[in-house]
Amino acid sequence: MSIRIFVPRDSAALALGADQVAAALDVQARQRGLDIELVRNGSRGMFWLEPLVEVQTPAGRVAYGPVAPGDVQDLLDAQFQTGAAHRLCLGLTQALTYLRQQERLTFARMGVTDPLSLADYQAHEGFAGLRRALALSPSEIVQQVLDSGLRGRGGAAFPAGIKWKTVAAASSAQKYIVCNADEGDSGTYSDRMAMEGDPFMLIEGMTIAAVATGATQGYIYIRSEYPHAIATMREAIAKASAAGFSGSNILKSGKTFHLEVRKAAGAYVCGEETAMLESIEGKRGVVRAKPPIPALKGLFGQPSVINNVITFASVPIILARGAAYYTDYGVGRSSGTLPFQLTGNIKHGGLIEKAFGITLRQLLFDFGGGSASGRPIKAVQVGGPLGAYVPERYWDVPMDYEAYAAVGVTVGHGGIVVHDDTADLSRLARYAMEFCAIESCGKCTPCRIGSTRGVEVLDRIAAGNNNAKQVELLRDLCDTMLHGSLCALGSMTPNPVLSALNHYPQDFGLAVPVAEIA
Amino acid sequence: MLTESQQQIIQTIVDGKKHLPGGLLPMLHDIQDALGHIPAPALGLIAQELNLSRAEVHGVVTFYHFFRHEPAGKQVVQICRAEACQSMGADKLWEHACSRLNTQGGTTADGAVTLEPVYCLGLCSSSPAMVVDEQLHARVDTVKFDRLVAATGSVA
Ligand SMILES: Cc1cc2nc3c(=O)[nH]c(=O)nc-3n(C[C@H](O)[C@H](O)[C@H](O)COP(=O)(O)O)c2cc1C
Ligand code: SF4
Ligand code: FES
Numbered sequence: 001m002s003i004r005i006f007v008p009r010d011s012a013a014l015a016l017g018a019d020q021v022a023a024a025l026d027v028q029a030r031q032r033g034l035d036i037e038l039v040r041n042g043s044r045g046m047f048w049l050e051p052l053v054e055v056q057t058p059a060g061r062v063a064y065g066p067v068a069p070g071d072v073q074d075l076l077d078a079q080f081q082t083g084a085a086h087r088l089c090l091g092l093t094q095a096l097t098y099l100r101q102q103e104r105l106t107f108a109r110m111g112v113t114d115p116l117s118l119a120d121y122q123a124h125e126g127f128a129g130l131r132r133a134l135a136l137s138p139s140e141i142v143q144q145v146l147d148s149g150l151r152g153r154g155g156a157a158f159p160a161g162i163k164w165k166t167v168a169a170a171s172s173a174q175k176y177i178v179c180n181a182d183e184g185d186s187g188t189y190s191d192r193m194a195m196e197g198d199p200f201m202l203i204e205g206m207t208i209a210a211v212a213t214g215a216t217q218g219y220i221y222i223r224s225e226y227p228h229a230i231a232t233m234r235e236a237i238a239k240a241s242a243a244g245f246s247g248s249n250i251l252k253s254g255k256t257f258h259l260e261v262r263k264a265a266g267a268y269v270c271g272e273e274t275a276m277l278e279s280i281e282g283k284r285g286v287v288r289a290k291p292p293i294p295a296l297k298g299l300f301g302q303p304s305v306i307n308n309v310i311t312f313a314s315v316p317i318i319l320a321r322g323a324a325y326y327t328d329y330g331v332g333r334s335s336g337t338l339p340f341q342l343t344g345n346i347k348h349g350g351l352i353e354k355a356f357g358i359t360l361r362q363l364l365f366d367f368g369g370g371s372a373s374g375r376p377i378k379a380v381q382v383g384g385p386l387g388a389y390v391p392e393r394y395w396d397v398p399m400d401y402e403a404y405a406a407v408g409v410t411v412g413h414g415g416i417v418v419h420d421d422t423a424d425l426s427r428l429a430r431y432a433m434e435f436c437a438i439e440s441c442g443k444c445t446p447c448r449i450g451s452t453r454g455v456e457v458l459d460r461i462a463a464g465n466n467n468a469k470q471v472e473l474l475r476d477l478c479d480t481m482l483h484g485s486l487c488a489l490g491s492m493t494p495n496p497v498l499s500a501l502n503h504y505p506q507d508f509g510l511a512v513p514v515a516e517i518a
Numbered sequence: 519m520l521t522e523s524q525q526q527i528i529q530t531i532v533d534g535k536k537h538l539p540g541g542l543l544p545m546l547h548d549i550q551d552a553l554g555h556i557p558a559p560a561l562g563l564i565a566q567e568l569n570l571s572r573a574e575v576h577g578v579v580t581f582y583h584f585f586r587h588e589p590a591g592k593q594v595v596q597i598c599r600a601e602a603c604q605s606m607g608a609d610k611l612w613e614h615a616c617s618r619l620n621t622q623g624g625t626t627a628d629g630a631v632t633l634e635p636v637y638c639l640g641l642c643s644s645s646p647a648m649v650v651d652e653q654l655h656a657r658v659d660t661v662k663f664d665r666l667v668a669a670t671g672s673v674a
Contacts, residue, residue, distance in 0.1 A: 187601060
């Protein structure tokens with residue numbers, strides 16, 4: 001029997017040389033007459049160890065990493081294919097602390113399976129949710145999603161079940177399921193990992209949504225920066241449809257759901273759901289005013305379910321194991337788990353799926369091991385470029401939507417960007433304003449013009465020109481953007497700017513309030 | 519002016535995609551994939567086939583950062599400048615690239631390299647990140663940059 005060796009195909013592993021490692025393994029194993037089967041799995045999400053190579057042994061999978069192409073010969077000399085000791089050996093994968101301490105529901109198969117193997121997927125609970133859904137009535141499926149308390153994982157955290165219920169109740173000859181895979185936020189990649197590492201999970205979730213609402217056509221809008229995710233999703237859709245898990249006559253139920261990938265074109269605002277619809281319709285990605293809500297008048301004017309990748313990907317397990325299983329995880333109105341993404345200046349950056357309620361401090365230190373530079377962590381931006389900079393005094397707040405909102409922070413997509421004490425928060429505030437100016441769709445003045453003015457004011461502050469007065473002006477401007485913008489790009493850009501100003505006044509040439517020094 | 523072969527390529531793409539709901543973006547992607555950019559004269563042709571005004575098509579093409587109006591240099595280098603990469607020195611990497619290539623971004627005078635910023639490649643846990651001719655690279659420092667970009671002989 002051949003020896004199974006796993007080399008990830010995740011983009012981050014590829015960016016660190018996984019293809020070269022796989023090629024070296026292939027060539028050198030052949031030279032040695034070793035019979036190996038190379039499986040290109042997804043990533044386990046421990047990026048400081050990528051490329052993480054695993055070998056199947058009778059005791060379980062043994063991990064080695066990070067493996068450079070030049071290590072392959074040495075690994076083979078040491079008989080790593082039998083799980084032998086080596087300086088890169090990390091022991092049994094499942095015993096690694098970083099993984100063992102997680103609660104992987106959505107990412108349970110991540111890095112374990114071959115992303116494009118239907119057999120592998122089904123051997124790991126794949127399509128159990130869809131089979132269950134097909135045995136239920138549409139309203140029973142919707143009820144399961146409502147009972148699970150699942151809230152949108154793309155940012156706004158709106159209950160998924162309510163959207164589905166609205167679309168299911170709407171009467172129309174054509175309805176759509178639209179997956180938002182634009183993932184434009186810095187510090188987030190869980191959508192990318194899900195699509196590259198477990199694409200059938202997303203297809204299954206979207207197909208369940210279609211069965212629940214009566215939609216027959218779906219689109220996955222994927223950012224152009226993710227060519228590997230686009231290719232993997234397209235291949236997975238073709239495989240799933242050919243095998244009858246999607247497409248026409250799904251599992252002989254008589255139901256139909258056709259799915260198509262649409263490639264975005266590098267506009268951040270197209271992650272906003274109505275701008276995304278405009279873009280899929282072939283137009284400029286300009287935000288639409290609501291109402292009408294997309295659930296009633298969405299894509300091509302028809303009722304549409306719009307959810308994030310992780311929202312859809314959370315559905316199969318809810319159907320397979322029941323809503324109660326899911327609500328056993330989490331706190332308060334934040335039920336289930338979230339894939340937190342630990343990024344930036346952090347020693348052990350990676351994806352950590354955990355129930356809501358964990359704290360930032362636990363993530364930063366228990367999982368992350370502190371900063372990569374070894375210097376003190378100064379600021380942590382949570383929830384993407386529109387999220388606040390969080391100072392240390394909030395690091396013990398439990399991460400749930402309400403507890404975070406109470407201190408002015410958004411959980412968003414679960415992205416966490418770490419900065420050490422060399423960071424200049426006035427510079428990061430300027431970047432936030434500039435980003436808004438570049439990415440504004442242009443529909444409303446506070447966002448379009450306000451962000452440009454914001455950059456100018458921040459430049460004057462950096463130059464030390466009459467700071468107190470300029471700061472007043474900046475606050476006034478942020479207030480106008482907050483209250484006068486049509487969508488969250490304009491109304492949330494004040495989050496990073498004001499949090500930087502409030503918590504790190506010294507970076508703006510202002511005195512630190514006495515209370516803060518203590 | 520389009521060459522005859524460009525004209526033919528564009529026409530085939532337009533014919534193949536014009537009946538697709540919201541087919542304009544997929545069409546533009548195909549044209550850029552085939553020709554490396556969206557030539558200005560293509561806009562009129564597309565507009566005519568889709569029953570839009572040329573201004574509308576122009577409005578769409580210019581709205582999206584991804585579409586090129588001019589061909590890129592022989593080598594395309596994109597450096598991520600978003601927050602997670604900034605926290606690990608992306609600004610310094612960008613400055614290094616600018617001075618090595620003697621440009622402030624855009625295509626070098628000799629047409630060898632196009633240097634562009636990008637805003638997140640989803641490699642934020644292994645930052646800073648960049649793309650060289652569609653290949654991803656993570657944990658890039660100035661030494662790695664020089665190796666990757668000099669490898670093709672484009673650095674003077
Ligand atoms: C400027 C802007 C960018 C956004 N980008 C994304 C994105 O990349 N992915 C996403 O799922 N949601 C994004 N959203 C949120 C969407 O508008 C929408 O709330 C979400 O797709 C709904 O799905 P969910 O309920 O499953 O979260 C963005 C919102 C704004 C205002
Ligand atoms: S806030 Fe900005 S991005 Fe949103 S609609 Fe207004 S101009 Fe467009
Ligand atoms: S911020 Fe650079 S890859 Fe995400």
